[in-house]
Amino acid sequence: MRRCVIVDDNERFLAVARSSLERGGLEVVGTATTMTDALDQVEALRPDVVLVDIVLGTESGLDLARRIVAATEASAPPHVVLISTHREDEVAELVASSPAVGFVWKAHLSARAVRDVVAAGEQ
């Protein structure tokens, strides 16, 4: 599990997150700031993991998570990991009700954290 796409509406965060993840050994194959953009990238790049911000400006990261899973159902869907500036306990209900494998608080984002969440979600 190496290839990763990040979806967030904040360009600066995308850049910082990319370097952080890549330092940890994940390959960030693409980034997107909107839902359509994200769906296109996922379709084209077939990443192993997609990090999705829960609040994508006016769009909903939860919707995006559902649509990614729905769109790639035939083949093996990527692991969706939700991220947010909100804390785990605030979004737990949302994460649980979504097809995402887990959640990482943005301030704690790292390749290791992502791997842990995916691993935990896979069990």
Next chain:
Amino acid sequence: MWWRPENSRGRVPLTGSPLRRWVAGAVVGVALVAAMTGLIWLVDPNPPFTGLLVLYLLAVLPVAIWWGAGPALVASVSSTFAFVLVFDPPRPGRLAAVTLGVFTATSIVVADLAAGLRRSARESERLAGEQSALRRVATLVAEGVPAADLFEAVTREVGLLWDADLVRMERYEPDGTAAGVAAWGRSAPHQDVDVRIPPGEVSVARDVRRAGGPVRIEGFDGVRGSVATEARTLGIRVSIGCPVVVGGELWGVIAVSSRSPKSFPPDTETRVARFTELVATAITNAESRAELRRIADEQAALRRVATLAARGGDPSPVFAAVADEVMSLFGADCTSILRFEDDGTATYLAARGWRDPGLRRPGTRRPSDQPATIEAVRRTRRPARLSYAGLADDDLPPSLRGEGIRSGVAGPILVEGRLWGIIGVASRGAPIAADTEERMIAFTEIVATAIANTESRAQLAASRARVIATADATRRRLERDLHDGAQQRLVSLALELRNTQAEVPNTLPALSGDLGRMADDLTEVLDELRELSRGIHPAILSESGLGPALRTLARRSAVPVELSLRLAKRYADPVEVAAYYVVSEALTNTAKHANATHAEIVAEERDGTLRLLVRDDGVGGTDLTDGTGLAGLSDRVEALGGTFRITSPAGGGTRIQVSLPLSARDGQGTSW
């Protein structure tokens, strides 16, 4: 009485013109004299003359008694001649002179006596009749019979006593109109009572009003007006009018009319006045009784509708109650309450007694329509009164066709100076009472107050809702700005620091440590900022909806919470926010003040409302005025048209119940 040769109509024995009576008397006298002469001659053709003279008095006296002195004189003269001619007495000249003298004197005295006797008998009979009529009327007065019955009895008694052809009783209305209250006619006892004589029209009523006392009108020749026309049609030659004075005020008039010009002797007015005095007494009694009852009824009715109006909220029950009360109080057959619309139509709010209720269900529009009291009120902003009596059905406004309405009164409902609507009453029978307009004011005012209350409440609620919505929007923007700005930058900064830290060579452990601490500090600040912004606006609520947001609250609560939710996925923003704040504040309070071991949240949608219950088993004793949290909640809930209830007995836990209407309200309260 046996001598009664009276001139009452219906008896025609010795009546006719005075001349005919006179001649008839003379003829009878002569015939009696002839018969007497024949009788004497048969008995004794040569009688002693003195006894004979007395016998002739038997012929003269009946004539004197029945027909008076004149015919008796003829009889006396014929007696003298018959005696002198037939029996040939000695010294006929002297005898004739003496006989004539004695007979004439006797005739005059007897005739005069008989006439006097007849007069006083007649008088005492009339007096007796009058007394018993007065007694009958007085009995009715004492029994307190309905006014209409009493008036009718008086017109009948007066009519019969004075041999009238028509008796009418009328009551003066404030504008001087004389309105019929009773009538009696010789040929047709049941007269049309419901007459209205305008103030200026020539009539007994007008003259009595002008004179302030009894009047006598001899003929209505050459006079115009309905009264004069009727008088001519009936052949009325003389009318007298007597005022009915109640409590020093001219109340009405009784008009007695006859076809016979000599019907009413000069003292008739004074004697009719005895009846009008009884009528006045009865009216005083009845009016004070009726007035008392009316005031009591009216006060009770006003109290009932005022109580309803004071309850506030939807004014429809007030409309319905006012319609009921007004109808029975004012003796109307129908009532309507309408609201004016800007387009010239009006909307029915309540209606009673109409034959076609379908046209008048609450909410039904009423097109602008002429002539109708409602249009008059709309034009003048004042009470209006219309009479439809005598109008053909086709000439009536469409809404009144087939309703049989004869008159109507409507009063304006003025809400804070603005013409809002009307209350109308209508009658199929007698005209609506003259003081209805005035008495209706109390009811229009109550309706106006109810409306003003509702409107100001609705406006207040709307403006509170606007204030809260504005505040919410501001807080949402603030939260968003924090999220998109400061929080994102802090997050990025924290990650960057960690990235930098990772690149610090192992040879600089102190720098690495500093960077790590800085990143940790930043993360902490971020966490605090996040808590802060969550307090400003629950952003996650708009993302997740109410159910998950409440579950989150329950999970984060310091006191264990039992949660039971029966909710749809999403509700309108203000409802979700209000519900969220209710639960959030309640749980915060429970944790902060209640010392509870357990809390419970129930949230469910039922009958178009969202119901919330939050309770704990803590110390209770909540006081809304102690803080801002609960008071703010209550405001927020009420601004949405919901209800907020809190029960918190000391030691008995705290229970907050909230219901929020889910249907969108326009805040103007125009559901009615």
